[in-house]
Every structure is written in structure tokens, then in C-alpha cells.
Amino acid sequence: MKLKSFFIFAFVALVGSACKESFFDINTNPNTLPTASPSFVFTNALNTTSTNIAGTSAAQGSNEVGFYWAGQWSQGNGYIISTTQFAYNFTNGDFNYWDGYYDNLQDYQFVINNADSYSQKYLKGPAKVMKAMLYQQLVDMYGNVPYTDALKGTDVLAPKFDDQKAIYESLITLLDEAIVDLKANPFASAFAGSDIIFKGNTTKWAQFANSLKMRILIRQSKISGRDAYIKTEINKIVSEGSGFITGEEVGVGGPSFYLATAGKLNPVYDRWGYDANGAKRALNNYPRPSKFLVDGLKAAGDTLRLKRIAYANSGENGNTPGVSILKEVAANYSGTPFGASSGYLPANTVSLGPSLLVKGEYNRPYILMTASEVQFLLSEAKQRYSDVTLPGTAKAYFEEGIKQSFRVLGANVAGAEAFKGSKIVNYDWDASTDKLAAIAIQKWIALTNFSGLEAWAEYRRTNLPVTPQSIQIIGETKRPLRFFYPNTELGSNGENVKAQGTIDVFATKLFWDVD
DSSP: OOOOOOOOSOOOOSOHHHHHHHHHOOOOOTTSOOOSOHHHHHHHHHHHHHHHHHBOSSSBOHHHHHHHHTTSEEEOTTSOOOHHHHSOOOOTTSOOOHHHHHHHHHHHHHHHHHTTTTTOGGGHHHHHHHHHHHHHHHHHHHSSEEOTTSSOGGGOSSOOEEOHHHHHHHHHHHHHHHHHHHHHOOOOGGGGGGOTTTTTOHHHHHHHHHHHHHHHHHHTTTSTTOHHHHHHHHHHHHHHOOOOOOSSOEEEEOTTTOOSSTTOSOHHIIIIIBOTTSOBOTTTTSEEEBHHHHHHHHHTTOHHHHHHHEEOTTOBOTTSTTSBSSOOSGGGOOOBOTTOOSSOOGGGSOEEOTTTOOTTOTTOEEEEEOHHHHHHHHHHHHHHOTTSOOSSOHHHHHHHHHHHHHHHHTOOTHHHHTTTTSOOTTTSGGGOSOHHHHHHHHHHHHHTTTOHHHHHHHHHHHOOSOOOOOTTOOSOOOOOOSOOOOHHHHHHSHHHHHTTOOOOTTTOOOTTOOO
């Protein structure tokens, strides 16, 4: 495994604009050990997490391939088609998110290991929450990964791989530990600025931890014999009492952090939107909402969300940011078939919409988890396990999930209310005979534009919605179920990689992918 360490050349007081500048300007020296305050490392680690997931102007993040393989996005026809992504011709040299994630995990582990000695105990809980989130995503991408032997620097250069199910269980324990730390160690007000997610609010960190626990637990809900474990853990969450993320998102950065300077923009804006001077990025027309997504929203009359997920054909009006060039009526919204390589140019297809990109809005928080996702997790939990002590009903959580989806997209939430009693299957709870399918499909819509990796994981777990195969695939039903272990890990930790056996990315399922 790759060993990385940070050397930070200066520690700057966490005040004013100097604070914002310095967070981005942490330098890396691979030949020296960390010497910075954990608070400084923590801030940089959060920013790195956002770019690892979202990507940058130069590199794809883990969320992007998730949007494609969940069937939410396709590729614009103004570019040579990526056969890696749309014909599934990839190797262990592709989709290496592994190295970036483990580098980032080293940062969080440094904070956990050193917070006490720097009298910054309040950072241990948040760092453990972030560690759990990243490991959950690593498992969902690769299966078995190094966990118990990992993040130990030169003490263990070739860490063994842990069983993925055991890691999932360990993450629940880690999140329990995080909540104990959070309750015992309120943030020192002078250092609240180092927390660019919740500004030192430990209650919200505990709610995020509980929300991640629900994600981890519900991911296992189709595994035979797991019901008792899952129900016990859900009831423990309720008894703990902090609750869940509600009515707001878990977002990194925001106006007090991102700057209109090259390399310091919101990572989504930087990758697919505009540069610091307002010029369109070369990849502005690359990701395109899929025909399946667009047609489904139109068929259900869900046009309020459609107009926030996507700009109408021809894209955003640069002179009136946030508004489409064409009139925003359903007829002007056409998606790109998944994997299409011609016939769907930017002028006649929709692009990523104002929920994600508006010219000039370079400083939005980068969203890690939405309140809508949490509500759908709660809905599924209550629908599957009616005897858990969650206070709401599956129906109430489902309807709130749709409402929160409208809210985060920037659509009028009255539109969500209109679906109650509408008789539209998978929108109206009472009209939907397959409640779990309705939850899965609404969750898939709600994850669009925000959580591609999660959408792909849920698609593999539920097989819903039934999305079209890539046009690049002729006569086959194969779809990727995971990534290969990267060649960098094979080179540095080869015996442990080989011990995982032969990986067939179309057949070697993750432990929670049971059908």
C-alpha cells in the first residue's frame, strides 16, 4: 500500500480570508512526517474528500462513474465516446480511486491519533465519521479492502485485506465510538472554523453518523439472516437520541471557503461548469442527463424537478445564469440515450441543470449526503421492519423524502405535495403496490446530480429502476458490479491482492449484492 505523509509549512490562525486561502495551500512532502496541527490537517482532509468524490478539472471523481452506471447520466456527443465507461472495456489501470481514498484516510487517521496530544479532542469524532464514510465507499467499489492493518504507516507496508462484511460491522462500531467522542468533546469556539462541514456543531456530526449507520445497515437488508442484527442496530440509533440529518444537507465548504480563484472553486463547478473567470470548462457538455431519466420524469409529470436537474436543450443562458436558453417547457427537454456516440449534440439535448451548476455560483457547498436520502433510508427501514422503534411511518418518511428532494433541487416543495393522492405509481404511496420498489425508484431520482456512487450501489442492490443497457453493448446483459483492484496496489501489496482470488467485474458480487 502506498504510504503518504504530510508536511505543512505554516500554521495560520483560523480567521478571515487568510484562513480560506491557507486551507487550500497545504503542501505535500513525501519525505517527511506530519508536523501540522490536527485542525489544519482536518480541514484539508475534508476538502480532499470533496475533490476525490467530485473530481477536479483534471481528474474524474468516484461519483462520476456512479452517475453513468446508475443510468442517470450519459456522455455528450461532442466528445469521443469513452469505451472504458460505456462499453465496459476497463482494466486494473482504470478507476483507481483507491490511492486517493487511502491517502485521504491517512489524513483522518493522523487527526484521530494526534488530536489528544494537541488538545483538540473535539476533532476525533468528526474524523472517525469521515473515516467510516470513506471505508463504506471503498467497500462498495472494491469489496474486501485493507482495514485493520491499514493506516499504520511504516509499521505495516503490506496490510492484509479484511472481509467486506466484517468491515461494514466495524464501521458501525467506529461510528458508535465517534458519537461518544462527539458528545464528550464540544468544539473549542476558536477552532470551529476548521470544520468546513458543520462549523463545530457536534450534534449535527452525530446526526450524520447515525445517517451513515442507516445507509450501512439498509445496504445489507436483502441478505438472508441479517434482519435481527439490522433491527437491533436501528433501535440502538433511536435510543441514542441524536437523530438524523433532517432538512439540510451534509456539505463541504460553501461561501466561507471556496474562492473565485483557480484551484479554489467548488469541485463540481470547477470540473463541469466554469473556470474562475467565468469561461466554460472543456467538459461543460460532457455529462448529459440520460433519456431514461428525462423521459421518466416527463411521463410522471415531474417537470418541476426535471427543470432543476437539467437545463433545457442547448443549455444555460450565459447572460441570464440559472435559466435555459430555450423556453423551459417539457417539449424542450430531451435526454441522451445511455452510451450513444452520435446524433445527440448539445443543441438538441439537456445538460446538467441549476441544481448543480449556475454560472457565477462557484462557492456552493459540495454535498456529501442529502436529507432526502436519509428519509428514504428510514422509509425502507420501517417498511421492512415494522417493529423497529423509529417513530414515523414508512409512508410519512417516503413522502418527506420526495419533499426533501424537491427542496435540495431548488424546486417548489408544493410540487411534492401534489403527488399525494395522484394515483401515479411510485409517487403516490397509496397507489404503489410494491412499496419497496417505490422507495428505490424515488431514491434513485433523489440521488441524481448529488450522489452517483450511492446511486450505483443502490442500483446494484435493488436492480431498480430497470435502466437500458449501454448502446455500446450489443447482445449482452453484462454490467459492472465492482472495480478491479488497482495495479498500484498489485505492485505494492501483490500477495494480499492475489489472495482475493480472480476478480470478474461482471460476476464477482459484493456481499450485499444478493440478486
